[in-house]
Amino acid sequence: MALASAAIATDRSINMLQIQQLSKTYADGTRALRQLNLSAGRGLFGLLGPNGAGKSSLLRTIATLQSADSGTLLFDGIDVLQEPERLRSQLGYLPQEFGVYPHLSCRALLEHIAVLKGLHQANMRREQIDQLLALTNLSAVAGKTVAHFSGGMRQRFGIAQALLGDPKLLILDEPSAGLDPQERAQLHNVLCEISHDRLVLLSSHIVDDIEQLCPQVAMLLQGQIVLQGDTQDLIAPLSGQIWQAYGAAVAVPPEAQLLQRSYQRGIPLLRVFAPQCPGADFQAVAATLQDRYFLELARLEDAE
Numbered sequence: 001m002a003l004a005s006a007a008i009a010t011d012r013s014i015n016m017l018q019i020q021q022l023s024k025t026y027a028d029g030t031r032a033l034r035q036l037n038l039s040a041g042r043g044l045f046g047l048l049g050p051n052g053a054g055k056s057s058l059l060r061t062i063a064t065l066q067s068a069d070s071g072t073l074l075f076d077g078i079d080v081l082q083e084p085e086r087l088r089s090q091l092g093y094l095p096q097e098f099g100v101y102p103h104l105s106c107r108a109l110l111e112h113i114a115v116l117k118g119l120h121q122a123n124m125r126r127e128q129i130d131q132l133l134a135l136t137n138l139s140a141v142a143g144k145t146v147a148h149f150s151g152g153m154r155q156r157f158g159i160a161q162a163l164l165g166d167p168k169l170l171i172l173d174e175p176s177a178g179l180d181p182q183e184r185a186q187l188h189n190v191l192c193e194i195s196h197d198r199l200v201l202l203s204s205h206i207v208d209d210i211e212q213l214c215p216q217v218a219m220l221l222q223g224q225i226v227l228q229g230d231t232q233d234l235i236a237p238l239s240g241q242i243w244q245a246y247g248a249a250v251a252v253p254p255e256a257q258l259l260q261r262s263y264q265r266g267i268p269l270l271r272v273f274a275p276q277c278p279g280a281d282f283q284a285v286a287a288t289l290q291d292r293y294f295l296e297l298a299r300l301e302d303a304e
Contacts, residue, residue, distance in 0.1 A: 016041055016168070016199045017062070022071035024057055024223075032057035033068070034223040044195045046214030046231070047203040048293060054223040055203045056096070059171050062201070063093045075169060089118075092162030092170040094155075096177065100146040106157055107133070107142040110164065117165045132160040136190055152183025159190055170200045176209055188213060211289035219293065221300055231289060238287035238295070244271045245281040253278040259294040 017040040024033040032054045049055045060066045062073065064084035073080040080087045101109060110129045119125040133139040136156040141149070146157050155175055162170055172191075176184050191200065191213060204210055210217055211231060218228040227234055243256070248268040252258045256274035263269060271285075272278060273295050 016076050017045075017201075018072075018074045019062075020072045022058075022061065022073060023069045024061060024066070025069055032223055033061070035071070036220075036223065036225055038218055038225050038228065040199055040201070040216060040218075042195075042197065042199055043216065044191060044200045044202055044214045046210035046217040047201060047220060048205070048207060048210055048217060048289075049220035050205060050297070053220045055220055056173060057223075058220065059173050059201065059203055062169075063091060063171050064088055065093075087169070089165070090168040092165070092167035094158040094162045094170075094172045094175060096173040098158055100154075100157075102147045103145060105143050106138055106146050106149075109146055109157075110161060113161045114164050119165060128164065128166075129160075132163055135163075135193060136160045137186065150183070152179050152186055155179065155183070155187055156190060159187075159194070163194060168198050170194070170198055171203075172200065173203045174205070175202070176204065176206060184209070207288075207290040207293050217289065219296055221296065226296055226300075227292070234292050235287050235289055238273065238291055240284065241273055241275055242271065242285050242287045242291050243274055243278055243282040244269060244285050245279070245283070246270075247281065250279075250281045257295065257298055259291055259298065 017038070019036060019038040022033050022036040025031045036058065047055055047058070061068050062080065064080060064087055068081060075087055076090070078086045104112065107129065110132070111125065114125045114129065119128065130139075133142050136159055138153065138156055138160065141153065146154060149157060159172070159175070162172075176187055179187060188209070191202065194200065202210065202214060214231055216229070217231045217234065218225050220226070242259075246264070246267050246269055250270050252270065252272060253274070256272040256278040258270070258272055260271040261268070262271070271291070272282070273291065277284070
């Protein structure tokens with residue numbers, strides 16, 4: 001079984017997922033997806049965007065939970081919009097919110113879900129569940145009810161159930177939301193472990209998670225992909241043009257684009273984009289994916 005095998009080299013040159021001109025408008029007139037184009041290879045692929053940008057609509061469409069109005073969606077040679085059942089046999093999905101039976105243990109619930117996914121041979125089902133419990137570090141609590149799990153344990157259970165059947169495509173919608181730092185670190189370890197031989201679509205508004213985990217990323221704004229590529233390639237154009245200054249009295253010069261007003265250890269912090277140093281109070285700092293994210297948001301606001 002692939003889950004138990006050693007990590008294999010990831011070939012991102014092969015686009016497993018190809019989306020062209022995908023559009024979706026809901027009955028109330030909301031245009032969730034607007035002729036969206038996206039391509040992704042194996043490994044962890046990050047999908048960034050603010051609330052309402054269309055991330056969940058895109059993931060639900062890829063997961064065949066809703067239909068698109070127009071466009072094409074191909075995964076590993078499957079026409080998803082025309083043959084959704086073919087994809088479902090290769091799909092694992094962890095939505096942002098999911099319910100569990102209140103009185104079933106972790107192992108019993110995985111057994112139940114495995115049967116629903118068509119894993120009918122008891123020995124193979126038991127072997128796969130044991131592997132997934134070990135992978136997600138839940139073996140010691142397999143007899144406890146999932147309803148009483150902590151947030152991090154519950155998310156790791158969600159990944160375990162999504163991996164039943166060894167899917168080629170795994171979709172995770174905001175998996176680290178609400179987790180404490182230790183739980184996030186444990187989740188990150190699991191995500192890296194499972195991403196070697198499949199495509200893992202990771203949607204999040206936590207930019208730092210995407211930068212740490214994902215070699216590839218796309219940014220979604222108002223139902224369209226506005227940026228896509230290798231994470232480092234998207235950050236590189238900002239090198240030498242990110243500046244920050246401390247203090248409440250520091251103003252944003254007219255030649256600079258404000259990226260973020262925040263605090264560091266209680267001290268006001270100003271972070272800007274500018275081709276040259278915007279003033280004596282500013283120091284050059286390394287660019288991050290969050291800088292690129294905030295810059296694109298600011299450009300969008302300026303264009304409206």
